[in-house]
Amino acid sequence: SQTIHQWPATLVQPVGSPLSLECTVEGTSNPNLYWYRQAAGRGLQLLFYSVGIGQISSEVPQNLSASRPQDRQFILSSKKLLLSDSGFYLCAWSGDTQSGEKLFFGSGTQLSVL
Amino acid sequence: DQQVKQNSPSLSVQEGRISILNCDYTNSMFDYFLWYKKYPAEGPTFLISISSIKDKNEDGRFTVFLNKSAKHLSLHIVPSQPGDSAVYFCAASRTLTGNQFYFGTGTSLTVIP
Numbered sequence: 001s002q003t004i005h006q007w008p009a010t011l012v013q014p015v016g017s018p019l020s021l022e023c024t025v026e027g028t029s030n031p032n033l034y035w036y037r038q039a040a041g042r043g044l045q046l047l048f049y050s051v052g053i054g055q056i057s058s059e060v061p062q063n064l065s066a067s068r069p070q071d072r073q074f075i076l077s078s079k080k081l082l083l084s085d086s087g088f089y090l091c092a093w094s095g096d097t098q099s100g101e102k103l104f105f106g107s108g109t110q111l112s113v114l
Numbered sequence: 115d116q117q118v119k120q121n122s123p124s125l126s127v128q129e130g131r132i133s134i135l136n137c138d139y140t141n142s143m144f145d146y147f148l149w150y151k152k153y154p155a156e157g158p159t160f161l162i163s164i165s166s167i168k169d170k171n172e173d174g175r176f177t178v179f180l181n182k183s184a185k186h187l188s189l190h191i192v193p194s195q196p197g198d199s200a201v202y203f204c205a206a207s208r209t210l211t212g213n214q215f216y217f218g219t220g221t222s223l224t225v226i227p
Contacts, residue, residue, distance in 0.1 A: 043219030105157030
């Protein structure tokens with residue numbers, strides 16, 4: 001069966017520090033991968049998605065970037081965090097023929113930028 | 115621009131009664147719709163979905179209705195249970211592209227025992 005791992009679960013970072021969140025998927029190949037953010041009191045905002053290694057599409061221009069160095073690895077990064085980067089970050093995957101069109105989410109990372 | 119909207123941020127329902135959560139979308143190209151349930155500090159979990167070729171899909175206590183002409187869908191939970199208390203997100207996608215899922219802002223459901 002397919003599983004998705006996302007870490008860390010919580011992170012407190014000072015303004016101006018770098019960020020690296022990692023996500024890996026097991027049990028499937030060539031998945032579509034996604035990063036979402038849920039800011040306080042807001043919905044799920046799509047940040048990046050990837051249909052293959054090295055292929056990244058950005059939905060919202062911002063202080064963040066994403067990379068996909070391997071088929072089942074998706075990384076969210078920032079060189080210098082802003083206060084507004086605080087939120088709940090979710091990695092997700094889709095595209096396995098058995099899963100149809102559903103998105104499957106990781107457990108999330110609560111990022112607090114102070 | 116928010117292509118999927120949930121205009122009710124919160125809803126309270128008595129246990130045993132029906133919960134109705136609503137969702138509207140603006141992009142007529144969307145042809146697949148999903149509902150997710152989310153507890154605090156956890157990732158959303160898939161609940162139920164519907165393709166645009168249908169107007170109703172039922173799974174146990176959960177039923178999703180789709181009105182394409184109104185660009186509106188709703189999730190009915192009956193009977194509601196305290197364990198249903200969570201934030202519910204609707205989402206939409208285009209199966210031709212299959213890459214992007216757009217979510218609403220969520221509705222926080224509280225089922226009162």
